[in-house]
Amino acid sequence: MVSTQNENYTINKSKPNKSTTYRILTILLIGGFLSMLNETALNIAFPHIMLQYNISAGTVQWLTTIYVLVSGIVFLISAFLIQRFSTRKLFISSMIFLIIGTTISGISTNFPVLFIGRVIQAIGTGILVPLIFNTVLILIPQEKRGLVMGLVTLVVLSAPMFAPVLMGFLMGFMDWHWFFLMVLVFFVATIILGLSSLRNVTEITHPKLDxxxxxxxxxxxxxxxxxxxxxxxxxxxxxxxxxxxxxxxxxxxxxxxxxxLEHPLLDLHVFKYPFFTIGIIINVINVMVVFAVVIILPIYLQTAIGTTSLIASLVMLPGSIFNCFLPLLAGHIYDKHGTRIVISSGLALMCISMIFLSHLSASTALMIVLIMNCGLYVGSALLMSPNQTNALGNLDSKYYASGSAIMTSLQQIGGAIGSSLFVSFMTFSQNNYLQNLINPTATQQVSALVSGVDFAFLIGAVVLGLVFVLSLFLKRETPT
Incomplete structure (x- = not known):
């Protein structure tokens, strides 16, 4: 047995055969995709929800922020959960939370009820996603992790990018509530599949939760x-x-x-590895910027340019498609050529795209917005999987649980911070534009919004530039 930092957690040496491994990962990834699909699905519907419930942009963004915040907090205790409960029990529990939360969100008639549904959904996601990453580390040998982590990234992290597109398409024909009711059917099917096919891959211990x-x-x-x-x-x-x-x-x-503490909730000694610390910073900034764009860009498209939710979703669709498939290629490049070539290139492409996005106007052609958005998504897809693989896969095995928990929790927290912080940047610039105007016209309101969007994206470009410099210090390491 291989013990972790608290010497209570053991990995079952009797690993499943290849067929069983694929079946376990498939079930987990289906659940992970569906859970992350819920995370950003409402972003494209924010303008409609703001009108329907008479709330501001600062309030409506909490529907996404609370999701990533709660799931991030649950991620923090995932190391304890993985040690305390079986793979099967954790998966079933996560599905139950997701089914309940999705049902509440689908039948909600006001903001507080919808908010509660999002909290319950987030608990399920917080249980499930770290379980996926930890299972990959246990079942997949190190020399193949780059490609498999690319697949995990494709499934789990592409879902938040694809969800607004799917929601926008559905809203061309029906109310946004139906999205949750449709996803609910798939959650029920997934839990049935898990009950019949999922097996445990770890041995259970009894760690203490602080x-x-x-x-x-x-x-x-x-x-x-x-x-x-x-x-x-x-x-x-x-x-x-x-x-x-x-x-x-x-x-x-x-x-x-x-x-x-003798038995900490998270073993922070993982930060003694420079490749892990730099990887965490890159991961958090990447997610912050992407989440900011996923929230702000649909508001800009529908409010400033005047597109429908369907058109706005179609503008974001090509970037989401790139984000789905490039992680596999990025993982393969990482396995063959190492760390910096994909991570630094991805950050550079993101930075350049954000610079262009910071020069939007009320008359910017949709094709230009589409191309710039694609550049951002491509850059993010190139760096995400290799960065996660380098940060987690090179850790000593005793740090797997804490490393996965820290990576996934700070990823979610980064999304929550990005959602709230960049919307605040947008609001600040927007209010600053309007402060000297008395009874601003509709055109001036639009100009103020565009000014806020450009300012928020400019801040994102600056931050990405700084992280690009940091990425140049990365190299693949093997811990001693």
């Missing part, structure tokens, strides 16, 4: 995201400073506690 660590992490990330989400509307006021301060203090206390 509740205080969970509370500190939840308060910390919630405080930071709440502060960032109010930045555009309130500026550097107490409404922003107080939650940010509480969040930062909580995360500092969380870090100190993890480093002093």
């Amino acid at each position: 509740i205080l660590s969970v509370i500190l992490a939840a308060v910390g990330f919630s405080g930071i995201i709440t502060g960032f989400s109010g930045l555009g509307e309130y500026g550097l006021s107490l409404n922003v400073i107080i939650p940010l301060f509480i969040g930062l203090v909580s995360l500092i206390l969380f870090t100190i506690r993890q480093l002093t």
Whole structure:
């Protein structure tokens, strides 16, 4: 048996045969795709929901932000869950949460009910996604992980990109509620498939869960995201400073506690590996920027240019298609040629695309927006899988559970921060444009929105440029 950092977690040496391995991964990936499909599906419907429920952009973005925040917090305890419960039990539990949450979202008639449904959905996603990554690390030999991680990335991380396209297409014919009711059918089919075919791949132990660590992490990330989400509307006021301060203090206390506990919730010693630390930074920034674009671009297309939700989804469709298939190619290139060639190239392409996206106007041709969006998605797809493989696959096996939990949780938290922070940047610039105008016209309102969109995307380009420089220090390493 191979033990992890707390010496309680053991990997079953009796690995399944190839056929069984493929069946286990297929079931998990189907569930993972469906769960992540829910994550961003509502983004294309935000303008409609804002009108339907009479809420602002800052409020409506919480439907996505709360999803990634809650799932990210659950990711933090995934190392404990994987050690405490069998693969089969965790999968079934995640499906139950997803079925309940999807049902509530599909029948919701007001914002609070929809919000609750999103929270329940997120719990299911938070259980399932780390389980997928951990299962790959257990079942797949290191020399083949690049390609398999590319497949996982294709299935799990392409879903949030494809979901707004599917939602926009459906909204051309029916109300957005029907999306959830249609996905619900597939969730039910998936849990039936799991009950009949899924088997366990780990041996169960009885680790202790440090509740205080969970509370500190939840308060910390919630405080930071709440502060960032109010930045555009309130500026550097107490409404922003107080939650940010509480969040930062909580995360500092969380870090100190993890480093002093005999059996921590997460073993933060994984950050002693430079390839892991740099990989985490790249992963978080990538997800922040992509989530920001997935939320802001549909608002721009439907509000500034005046497209329908269907047309907006079609503009985003080619990028989503690239995002689906390129991770496999990127994983193959990583296996053959190493780390920097794909990760640095992907970041460079993302940065260039964001620079062009920061020069949008109310008269920008849809084809131009489509091409720039494709560039962003292609860059993200090129770097995501190799970066995850390099950061996780080269860790010592005793860090697999904590490394996977940290990677997936910070990925989700990054999405939540990106959603709230960049919408705040947009709102800040938009309000700054309108502050000296009395009774602004519809044209001026549109110009203000475009100004906000351009400012948010410019910040994204600057951040990506800095991370590109950081990526040049990456190399594939083997831990000692």
